[in-house]
Amino acid sequence: MTKYGAVPRHLPTSPFKARAEAPPKHFAVGDRVTHDAYGLGRVIGVEGDIAVLVDFGSRQVRITQPFTAMFTL
Numbered sequence: 001m002t003k004y005g006a007v008p009r010h011l012p013t014s015p016f017k018a019r020a021e022a023p024p025k026h027f028a029v030g031d032r033v034t035h036d037a038y039g040l041g042r043v044i045g046v047e048g049d050i051a052v053l054v055d056f057g058s059r060q061v062r063i064t065q066p067f068t069a070m071f072t073l
């Protein structure tokens with residue numbers, strides 16, 4: 001008897017194939033970044049891979065993982 005759902009089976013060209021996860025983002029003090037909601041800023045603190053403190057000029061914001069809205073310039 002065959003169990004369905006155990007292994008997803010899709011053709012290589014299928015739009016439903018599983019997506020690979022993006023590698024985790026790493027930031028260092030001094031990195032210039034852009035954030036979708038806050039704009040341009042500079043990293044002023046790093047808490048391992050958990051969070052970063054970014055100075056956006058008018059305010060400082062602690063941003064936690066996942067850093068999906070923030071990119072290094």
